[in-house]
Amino acid sequence: MADTEKKKVIKPIKNFSMEEYISSGHRACQGCAEVLAVRHVLKAIGPDMIMAMATGCMEIISSPYPLTSWNIPWIHVAFENAAAVASGVESGLKALRRKGRIPNKDVTIVAMGGDGGTTDIGFQALSGMIERGHKVIYVCVDNEAYMNTGIQRSSSTPIGATTTTSPTGKLEPEGKSTWKKDMVAIAAAHGIPYTATACPTFFTDLQKKIQKAKEVNGPSYIHILSVCPTGWRVPPNKAIEYGQLAVDTGVFPLYEVENGAWKLNRKPKELKPVSDYFKGQGRYRHLDERFTQQIQDKVTERWNKLVELCSEKPEK
Amino acid sequence: MGRKVGIEVSIAAAEAVGLCDVDVVAAYPITPQTHVVEHLSELCASGELDAEFVPVESEHSAMSVCCGSSAAGARTFTATAAQGLALMSEIVFIASSMRLPMVMFLANRALSSPLSIWNDHSDTMMVRDSGWIQVFCENGQEVYDSIFHSFRVAEDPKVSLPVMINVDGFNLTHVIEPIEFWTKEMAQKYIPPFKPLYKLYPDKVVTMGAFGMPEIYAEAKMSQDQALWNSYPVIKQAWDELAALTGRKYSPVELYKTEEAETLILGMGTICETASLAVDKMREQGKKVGLVKLRLWRPLPVDDIKNAISGAKNLLVLDRAVSFGAANGPVTTEIQSIMYHEKERPNIYNVIAGLGGRDVTPEDIIKMLETALANKNQGYNIHGVRG
Amino acid sequence: MTKPMEQISWQEIEAGGVITEPGNASCYHTGTWRSQKPKYDENACIRCWRCYVMCPDAVISPDLEKNIFVWNYDYCKGCGICAYECPAKAIVMEED
Numbered sequence: 001m002a003d004t005e006k007k008k009v010i011k012p013i014k015n016f017s018m019e020e021y022i023s024s025g026h027r028a029c030q031g032c033a034e035v036l037a038v039r040h041v042l043k044a045i046g047p048d049m050i051m052a053m054a055t056g057c058m059e060i061i062s063s064p065y066p067l068t069s070w071n072i073p074w075i076h077v078a079f080e081n082a083a084a085v086a087s088g089v090e091s092g093l094k095a096l097r098r099k100g101r102i103p104n105k106d107v108t109i110v111a112m113g114g115d116g117g118t119t120d121i122g123f124q125a126l127s128g129m130i131e132r133g134h135k136v137i138y139v140c141v142d143n144e145a146y147m148n149t150g151i152q153r154s155s156s157t158p159i160g161a162t163t164t165t166s167p168t169g170k171l172e173p174e175g176k177s178t179w180k181k182d183m184v185a186i187a188a189a190h191g192i193p194y195t196a197t198a199c200p201t202f203f204t205d206l207q208k209k210i211q212k213a214k215e216v217n218g219p220s221y222i223h224i225l226s227v228c229p230t231g232w233r234v235p236p237n238k239a240i241e242y243g244q245l246a247v248d249t250g251v252f253p254l255y256e257v258e259n260g261a262w263k264l265n266r267k268p269k270e271l272k273p274v275s276d277y278f279k280g281q282g283r284y285r286h287l288d289e290r291f292t293q294q295i296q297d298k299v300t301e302r303w304n305k306l307v308e309l310c311s312e313k314p315e316k
Numbered sequence: 317m318g319r320k321v322g323i324e325v326s327i328a329a330a331e332a333v334g335l336c337d338v339d340v341v342a343a344y345p346i347t348p349q350t351h352v353v354e355h356l357s358e359l360c361a362s363g364e365l366d367a368e369f370v371p372v373e374s375e376h377s378a379m380s381v382c383c384g385s386s387a388a389g390a391r392t393f394t395a396t397a398a399q400g401l402a403l404m405s406e407i408v409f410i411a412s413s414m415r416l417p418m419v420m421f422l423a424n425r426a427l428s429s430p431l432s433i434w435n436d437h438s439d440t441m442m443v444r445d446s447g448w449i450q451v452f453c454e455n456g457q458e459v460y461d462s463i464f465h466s467f468r469v470a471e472d473p474k475v476s477l478p479v480m481i482n483v484d485g486f487n488l489t490h491v492i493e494p495i496e497f498w499t500k501e502m503a504q505k506y507i508p509p510f511k512p513l514y515k516l517y518p519d520k521v522v523t524m525g526a527f528g529m530p531e532i533y534a535e536a537k538m539s540q541d542q543a544l545w546n547s548y549p550v551i552k553q554a555w556d557e558l559a560a561l562t563g564r565k566y567s568p569v570e571l572y573k574t575e576e577a578e579t580l581i582l583g584m585g586t587i588c589e590t591a592s593l594a595v596d597k598m599r600e601q602g603k604k605v606g607l608v609k610l611r612l613w614r615p616l617p618v619d620d621i622k623n624a625i626s627g628a629k630n631l632l633v634l635d636r637a638v639s640f641g642a643a644n645g646p647v648t649t650e651i652q653s654i655m656y657h658e659k660e661r662p663n664i665y666n667v668i669a670g671l672g673g674r675d676v677t678p679e680d681i682i683k684m685l686e687t688a689l690a691n692k693n694q695g696y697n698i699h700g701v702r703g
Numbered sequence: 704m705t706k707p708m709e710q711i712s713w714q715e716i717e718a719g720g721v722i723t724e725p726g727n728a729s730c731y732h733t734g735t736w737r738s739q740k741p742k743y744d745e746n747a748c749i750r751c752w753r754c755y756v757m758c759p760d761a762v763i764s765p766d767l768e769k770n771i772f773v774w775n776y777d778y779c780k781g782c783g784i785c786a787y788e789c790p791a792k793a794i795v796m797e798e799d
Contacts, residue, residue, distance in 0.1 A: 023726035024778035031782035068523035076525035081380035088384020095339035128373030237783030415719030538713035
């Protein structure tokens with residue numbers, strides 16, 4: 001059998017950088033899909049970039065002085081200001097370039113924060129950055145809670161998930177009782193040229209979106225769902241699979257808004273039930289059938305609205 | 317030499333920033349800082365100044381933008397006051413720890429509550445320990461000259477620290493004074509192009525803002541503290557060169573009629589001008605009174621202060637902020653700490669005055685001094701408080 | 704090679720705590736965290752790259768000469784994503 005079988009050969013992947021801009025030796029947890037998202041974001045951009053990062057998991061795992069995992073120029077100042085620091089880097093380079101003090105070369109400026117640093121404490125700075133029109137790609141790596149400080153709820157924690165500050169109890173049997181903040185819609189409401197959701201499970205889609213954002217003449221916002229085995233209480237080896245389920249159940253749809261035009265990037269023929277996604281996640285272990293159904297109804301409703309938005313043609 | 321014009325101090329300061337060829341200005345409006353940044357945005361809009369004016373959505377972002385632009389190697393300026401400084405204070409401490417040069421014009425204003433837009437030093441005392449170089453100004457010319465001096469010092473590779481220029485709100489920011497302007501050539505001669513120690517650019521990859529484990533944090537802080545102390549000779553030298561250029565001599569501690577003075581008054585900022593009038597009056601009456609003006613607040617010019625006051629019998633320190641629940645006002649606490657080990661030291665009295673814009677006259681200062689000497693009071697009192 | 708942090712004096716700290724050696728965290732071997740180790744079967748491998756693409760620690764790389772994928776066990780934390788995601792079941796996790 002073996003000699004008749006045609007031997008498979010490793011062929012290069014198209015449009016895929018083999019460089020690693022965040023080097024091994026970083027201290028992310030086993031199976032961290034967030035650092036995987038970062039890996040793909042960096043590969044999509046390449047070396048001519050500068051990153052401003054918010055305090056959080058990615059900052060802590062990558063920069064214990066005197067060590068750094070970064071192979072790109074990188075700055076961390078505080079928790080809530082990645083967007084503002086990136087605005088400053090962009091403005092500084094703009095002035096220096098205009099005055100001929102640095103080469104007239106395009107350098108991509110990226111701001112990156114977790115869901116806490118983006119949807120909560122860094123929300124204002126992000127809104128300011130978008131409104132002022134800085135040419136910055138803002139990437140939110142969303143693991144749906146304050147994982148770095150020990151799994152506290154953020155406004156990006158999904159409904160029904162337990163965290164250390166949204167526990168289940170007799171009076172609050174559902175865990176977190178409010179819906180996840182819809183950041184891409186908020187970014188879109190600013191009239192931002194480009195905004196999208198992404199997930200490292202769909203790495204080609206993710207890289208394509210980052211490259212699209214890079215070409216935009218203005219701000220862009222990419223919201224990346226990043227499975228956190230530690231915080232979600234799932235086995236590390238299933239980090240990729242849960243990303244797939246989040247998308248295929250419609251809990252976290254992949255879509256983009258380009259100059260006001262909404263577009264679904266992955267449209268399953270039929271959505272899987274949300275219970276497929278909840279199953280096996282420790283943070284959802286307490287959910288009963290009734291509450292699961294309530295969430296299912298809302299997910300379906302939101303999905304239908306999204307499909308509708310994405311089918312509308314923008315006026316010419 | 318430049319021309320002399322009658323001009324509002326805030327506008328003159330903005331003109332100075334323009335002459336320094338600043339690259340990025342990031343600011344959020346707050347009284348009484350507004351005239352500085354309004355004028356800078358006009359200079360940018362008209363094309364007179366080639367800089368990015370970043371109209372941020374908060375002071376927190378103002379200081380964050382400044383950190384980003386300074387890290388990118390751009391000459392950076394901001395201005396704020398009181399609540400604005402309080403909001404940005406988190407990043408104020410980080411800017412110095414990361415050794416990011418920039419210049420801040422601080423229109424000194426009282427902190428809330430009650431809300432007050434008027435002058436005192438409670439805002440700047442809040443960031444006393446932030447690791448910035450901090451200077452105080454007595455008049456418009458000092459403010460104007462300080463802009464050039466501050467960029468020169470901040471960006472000196474031996475320093476690489478942010479500088480805060482304290483300008484008493486309204487008392488100084490909004491007054492019209494005769495100010496001798498610099499020429500573009502003078503500014504270019506005095507301030508070399510900004511060559512940062514490190515900068516964010518892909519040609520040389522650096523990591524800025526790493527975190528410190530307990531094994532390294534103390535060393536990092538020691539290094540930062542030494543950097544601030546090491547700025548002292550650079551600050552002095554830059555003032556000496558400014559004197560050669562303009563004929564105006566500044567020092568960390570300045571003396572007024574201190575010859576054979578038995579009693580000295582020490583203050584910072586515009587209160588010194590008022591105190592000098594009080595000294596004039598008392599000298600006319602044959603009293604041996606003199607004035608010590610503290611221009612440089614951080615790094616504290618310890619030896620200059622010792623030399624200035626150790627020979628006196630009595631010292632009245634004028635504080636413009638309350639350090640709630642502390643033994644004295646913040647300036648007095650420092651002076652007492654410096655003098656504790658000295659054999660020859662004056663009796664030190666503390667009066668807190670001019671809170672939240674309360675007017676302080678030369679007569680007030682004479683009264684403060686007379687009362688302090690008569691009562692030999694320990695601890696502080698707030699001058700003129702009713703009840 | 705960077706000194707361990709507990710040996711660095713204050714004079715040796717770069718101004719502002721800047722790190723000038725990119726990627727020097729690679730001296731920290733996260734492979735010591737591992738309790739399970741991926742075992743690769745090159746005969747079963749369909750050369751699809753999925754293990755390489757999905758590794759959060761970037762420890763898998765192609766050896767084009769030998770036409771196989773190789774693991775850098777200095778850094779592999781043993782998360783098991785490569786084994787779980789392998790469509791050909793060419794990777795299995797074993798006790799390390």
